[in-house]
Each structure stands twice: as structure tokens, then as C-alpha cells.
Amino acid sequence: MPRTSVCITGIGAVSGAGADVAATLDTFASGNRNPSNSLPFESTIACPTFQVDAHLPDLPPRYNNCRSLRLTMQAVREALGDAGIGGFDSVTRVGICIGTTVASQLNNIPFYSAYRRDPNRPLDAVIDYLHANLARAVGDLLHTAGPRMTIVNACSSGTDAIGVASSWIDSGLCDVAIAGGGDELSRVAIAGFWSLGVMSSQPCAPFDRDRSGLNLGEGAGIVVLESAAHAERRGKSPRFEIAGFGAACDAHHLTAPHPEGRGLDAAIHIALSQADIAPKQIAFINAHGTATTDNDRAEGKVIARIFGSDVPFLSTKGFTGHTLGAAGGIEAVFTILGLREGWLPASPGFVNQADDVPIAPTRARTKIRGEYAMSTSLAFGGNNSVVLIRRIA
């Protein structure tokens, strides 16, 4: 069936690279990154992380204790402001699709530790958790009517959320959708990735010869999507659209990517086919680029195989750390920024070409030309998701 045009009319992002889109662009322009060597909670693991240093929105009781939700609402408010949307009437169908990892689990160690000692203690942390389903909470806070879904596809959640929301608009289920991801820094996630042996004790170096693992980060990235008809009705001239989305599973391993990137290869081809464009029309790629050995090797192989060695690409995780369920949302926003501004920063942390990665990311600020750009996400479970964005004007 022919696709409905899914326009992007607003963006918002908060991460270790900046409290909003403007601050993020300043960081990109300076090339400076700001990892922290102290954690906001007790842990015996020492590792750099990328934290958000900004005043986050104060939310009503029961919602306010969830930092992932507050980060998400920060980005939602910025994106709605960018879209020129002050609120929703009762007849506008608004979909909410948000990816996360941390907010989906009752991983409150202080509470759980106390609970193990005294099972009769108050359950406020549990009640708060039950209120923190991100899509439901955002919808409740914005008083929207329409489909809501919280995606928990690990590190591809944010990208998948944008794909699902696009599908809703394409199917006529909603007129507007708020999509992306949000995740806070978590002691449990740090212990988990440490246990897997994929965390670096140094600032991460995606695609570099000497890469030694990922850094964790926190943040949120949100896009406002609209059907072209709805945007036109309210006099909005969109500058970007979702040109394609592809998702494919490796069906290979619970935590490791397929060594040849089978699922990523398929997802990219699906997205290109949906956009009806050739690989050479891609102006640049915002790669997943976690700085783990396996991810960067598999992803680098696929990018080289499909796009050749000349396509500009980078991993912005050197600026933000790996924000897990938020990463896809944040990096979709960064991809839009690249198309909007016409340049990419140097891929932070990259110095030396790796022997096992056939291509190299941007080494310096790079001008880009073209209408289309792509953001890729790979995740636990073998999930691979790709969103392809087109600059309209």
C-alpha cells in the first residue's frame, strides 16, 4: 500500500551533550565532551558516565520520582514547543510511543535492600514504578487520546518507538505522535554491563582501534510526528519526514550481534526500499557505535558493504554515552540536526583506524550534502532498527 507521508515537525533532546537542542549543537561545534568520573549513587564500579546536569521538569506526585520520565518530559516539552503545539484538543488523536529500559523495571536497589530486611515496609517505590510506564504517563500528563505503547526493546527501543509511531500515522490511527526514548543512569545497568565485560574504564572510542567498551549515559530524545494532512491543516510546513523505517532480528544470540550483521543489513535494505532510494543517496549515517568490539565490527562491516568506504558516518555516543532505551530517540534528533545544519562533528573518541573495521568515522567537522540520512540501532535480543530521515526543504 502507498505510504502516508509522516512529517517531523518538532524535536527535543536532553543528554550529556546538552540540556536541549541548542546546547547540544554548541557541544558538537566545540567537540568537547564531558564524561563524569563520579556516579550519582553508591557503586563499587568506577567508570565514566555521561550525566544530565539540568533542571528537569517538576511533575505531579507519583510521577516526579521517576527520573526517566522527567528526562522524557523535558524532551517532550522542547519538541512540542518546536512544533508549535501548546496542547491538544479532545478530537485530535495523539499517539505516544516511548522506548526505555530502566523505567520498565523495579530496579530500585535502596528500596529492594530495605524490603529484604523488612517486607512490611511501605511500598511507595512499587506504586511509583506502576505509575512510571513512560507512554502511559506522558499521555496522562498531556491529556491525550490515542494509542500508547512503551517499547522495551533494549538499546533499539527509541528507534523502534519512532517506527511504531510512524506506522500508527501511516495506518490512520492517529494524527500526531510523540515518539522517542528516555532513560536515566542506573546502578543496575552499570552492574549489568560491567558483568558482561563490555564497559570501558576510559571515555569511549567508537570504531577506534583501541576501543575498550561503552560508557553509559542518560537522556531523552523526542520527535513530534504528524500526518502531512494534519500539519497542513494547522499551517505547519514540515522540513523533515520519516522516509523509511526498517527492523529485522538477527535470530542469533541474546546479547551479541550477528558477526556479519545479518539483521542490520536487512533492516537497512528495508528502510532504503521503503524510501525508494539507493545507498548512494544517503548523505550520512548516525551509527549505533557503542565502542564495544563486537558491535562496531559488525556495524562497520555492514556500513562498508552497503554504502562503501566514502559515506560519512559517526557515533555520537562519544558525546552522550550509551543512553540505552533513549539512544534511538536522541540519535534520530541528532540525525535531523545534521541534515538541518549541513555538517557533522568529528566522531568523538576516534583516533586510529581499526584493523577489524573496514571504514573510519568522521575525523573532523565534515560538511554533508544531500536529502537523506540514516540512524541505526542494534540491541540485545538481536534487534536491529533503522530510521531514514529526509530533509524536505
Added chain:
Amino acid sequence: VIPPATILGIGAVTPIGRDLNEISRKLGTDPGPPPGILRVSDDLLIEPRIARSMRRADRFIKMAAIAALDAWTPAEMSCAGVAKEQIGLIVTSGLGPHCRGFKFLDGILDSGDSDALPTDFSHSVHGAAASYIAGQLDLRGPSLTATDFEIGFEQAVLLSQCWLHQGTCQRVLVGAVEELGDTMIQMASQIPEANNLSAGEGTVFLMLGNAEVPGLATIDAAAAHENTDLIAIDEPTIVPEKNSPNRPAARHTVTFSPYFGHSASSSAFQLLGILLSLAAGRPLGKPMGSSMEPTTPAVVDNAMTFRTSCGRTATLRITTR
């Protein structure tokens, strides 16, 4: 308008069994007094066809993987010629694999942050079950896990319809899974609103194709709230609903909660009861409200689930072919 999807296969692992004929038979009998907690017997989680790949899997994953396999098996023939990349997977759960999550927290607290077990971490993420299912069945299409405490299964079916309608997939394996762990049961026992409920666990999976494919029945999560032969509801809800919309009228109103228990994925189990009622040609389950009289033999060829919880309402309409 999104067309309904066709149900090609059903799989379930429930507190009253895994075999659909056995479940149907039990749904035709009086459920008796509320039992408190309704758990899935470990005997149901033995499946030689996938035993090797399940060695590290926990109950959450095993329940989902076995039901997915059971839904897949009768539909496998209809998938011949369908590219693996065209078969999607959607798994939804409220609490997810929280038992494994608590086990990982125990590891952090007992052994220290840097010495917790990696397998506990990797199996505690919501997408673990989907990963096992995709690997076991070699499903290479979009694989999605979602979480919702109220109407996740309906949203998952709705997205399946979108994918089928848009040509993203030719088949979608969609399911809901909930596990009851001792810690969560203990916590729930302290919540007054939850004390009157029989908590349940288990999983239901459906293999779906687009509307043109012959199958058992059609399912529609986007249908209007029209009157119907049979309606299944999950009552009482944890939070009493004050402003929920009126239910559509039905000749028979039943609930399957006394058999399966209540959970965030209750709708999936109501749907299972509906499907088995349609197969039996008569309403099964516990009659409710005005249809408290014993159900007379009745031709039932359309039915729906009706779920309203925390201000959200969703339905699944089923029509026999």
C-alpha cells in the same frame, strides 16, 4: 480503517493447562471458590523440542517460548513461502521477567556490584523472551517487546494489524506473558485493592496473518464497540472504574478470570476463553451479570473482550470465518 487479522494458530500455557482441549473442558466446569494464587505447573514447561535451547531460560522465557511454539506449529504450513524477514514478533508483558530481575538485584546486594551474574542481567531485560523465540523459530522480521499494565495485549494486536496491512509483515506472532514471583506476590498482598483478586500467570500467543488468509477466526483491536453474541470481561479490576464507557450489549457476558487469574495481560486470557467458546459453539467461562442463568446452547459466531482499567478501555473483536 485497518482490516482485521486472521488467527492461524493459538498457543497457551495457563494455570489450568497447556492443551487447548483440556483448557476448553475445564472452562466448561464451575471454577469453584477463588483460589488465591493461580500458577502454571512446572510440568507444563517441559518441551523436548526446545529443551536444549532453554537450558539457561527461566520460567518467564519458557512459558513464552512454549506457547509461541504451540501457536507457530499449526500455522507453519501456511508460512511456507513466506520469507523469514516477513514474519514479525511482538511480545507484551506488564511486569516482564521481574523474578530474574530481583535475582540480579540479589546478586548485586549479596556479591557486590562487580560480581553479579551476567546471565541474570541479560535474562532480566524485557526482550529476553522475544530473543529466545526469534532464535528458536528463526524469525528475522521486526521483533518488538512492549510493556503496559493495562491494555498491552490489545495494543500489540493493533500493531500487528498495522504491520500486516502495511505489508511490513505477512505473518505476526503476537503474545502476552506474565510471571508470578514470590516477591511480587508478597508485595501485592500488602496492597488492599489487590487482596480480593486471584493473581494469575501464564502466556497466550497467536499466529496472525492478513485478512485474506484462511484461518480459525479474525481478530480486530480497532473495531467499534458494537453489540455482540458473547463478551468476556476481566472483573473486578484493581482500581474500580468510575468513568469507563458502557460495555456493548451481549447475549452472554462471561469472565475467565476465575480460571486464569488476574494480571496485566488478563485480556489475552479472556481472548483465549473467547476463542475456545467459539470453537465449542457455546459460551464457556463463568457467567456474569444478567446472564447468570446457566448458558443455554447458543450459536456464537462473534464475540469480544472488553477491558477497562485505570481509565483506559480496549476491546478485541473476534469473528468466526
